[in-house]
Amino acid sequence: MKKLIAGNWKMNTDLSQGSELISSITDKIQANKELQDNCDFLVCPPFVYLSSIKGVASGAQDCSSHKSGAYTGEISASMIKDCGGSYVILGHSERRSYHGESSAVVSDKAKAAHEAGLIAIICVGESENQRDQGQEQTVVGGQLLGSIPDTATAQNTVIAYEPVWAIGTGKTASPKDVADMHSFIRSKLNGLIEGSEKVRILYGGSMKPENAGELLAIPNVDGGLIGGASLNADAFIEIGLAAWAN
Numbered sequence: 001m002k003k004l005i006a007g008n009w010k011m012n013t014d015l016s017q018g019s020e021l022i023s024s025i026t027d028k029i030q031a032n033k034e035l036q037d038n039c040d041f042l043v044c045p046p047f048v049y050l051s052s053i054k055g056v057a058s059g060a061q062d063c064s065s066h067k068s069g070a071y072t073g074e075i076s077a078s079m080i081k082d083c084g085g086s087y088v089i090l091g092h093s094e095r096r097s098y099h100g101e102s103s104a105v106v107s108d109k110a111k112a113a114h115e116a117g118l119i120a121i122i123c124v125g126e127s128e129n130q131r132d133q134g135q136e137q138t139v140v141g142g143q144l145l146g147s148i149p150d151t152a153t154a155q156n157t158v159i160a161y162e163p164v165w166a167i168g169t170g171k172t173a174s175p176k177d178v179a180d181m182h183s184f185i186r187s188k189l190n191g192l193i194e195g196s197e198k199v200r201i202l203y204g205g206s207m208k209p210e211n212a213g214e215l216l217a218i219p220n221v222d223g224g225l226i227g228g229a230s231l232n233a234d235a236f237i238e239i240g241l242a243a244w245a246n
C-alpha cells in the first residue's frame with residue numbers, strides 16, 4: 001500500500017507563511033519522482049487557506065455533520081469539497097477534548113463527509129491514564145465502533161491512531177505498542193468496513209524525520225498524521241523519504 005503522509009497544520013500559519021510552506025512542499029515533491037511513486041501527500045491547513053493549496057491533496061481539520069442551514073460558524077463537507085479539499089480529519093483528540101466531540105458526533109460528521117464525496121480520516125487514541133490502566137484497546141475499540149458510520153468503505157475512510165499522550169509532546173509510542181495497536185485496529189475493522197485490509201491506518205504522535213523510518217516500517221502502519229513537523233517543508237518531506245527508505 002502506498003504510504004499516506006498527512007500534515008495537520010492545526011491553527012497555524014498566516015496566508016503568506018502557508019503559501020510559502022505549500023510551495024516549498026510541492027517543489028520538493030515535484031523534483032523527486034521516486035517520492036511521488038512511493039507516497040501520497042496531504043496537507044490540512046486552516047479552513048480559510050484551503051483554496052490556496054495547489055499541487056498536493058488537501059483537506060480540512062473538521063466539518064459539520066449538517067449539510068447546510070442555520071449553523072453559525074460551521075463549515076459543511078460540500079464546502080470543503082468546493083474549495084478543493086478531498087479529505088477531512090475528524091475526531092482529532094483536540095476536538096474530542098476541547099469541543100466535547102463524542103464518537104457519535106464523529107460518526108455523524110464522517111457520514112456527512114462521505115455523502116459529500118470526501119475521505120474521512122477518523123482519529124482514535126487513548127489517554128496516558130487509560131494506557132497506564134491497560135485500557136488502551138478497550139478505549140480504541142470503542143472509539144472505532146462508535147465513530148465509523150455505515151457509509152464507510154476502504155476508499156472513503158482512513159483511520160489515524162494517535163495516542164493522546166504522544167501528540168505534540170515529543171513522546172512516541174514504542175514500536176511494539178504501535179505494532180500491537182495497529183494490528184488490533186486492523187482486526188477490529190474487519191466486520192466494520194468491507195475490504196478492511198485495504199483501509200489505511202496512520203500513526204500520529206510526535207512523528208518526525210528521526211523516528212519516521214522505524215514507525216513507518218511497522219506492519220499495518222500505512223502512513224503518518226503529522227502535526228508539528230508538517231509545518232517545516234524539509235521535515236515533512238524527510239518523513240516521506242523515510243517511508244520507503246526502509
Ligand code: PEP
Nearest residue numbers: 167168204205206227228
Ligand atoms: C496531531 O496533532 O495530529 C499530531 C500528531 O501532532 P504532533 O505530530 O505535533 O504530535
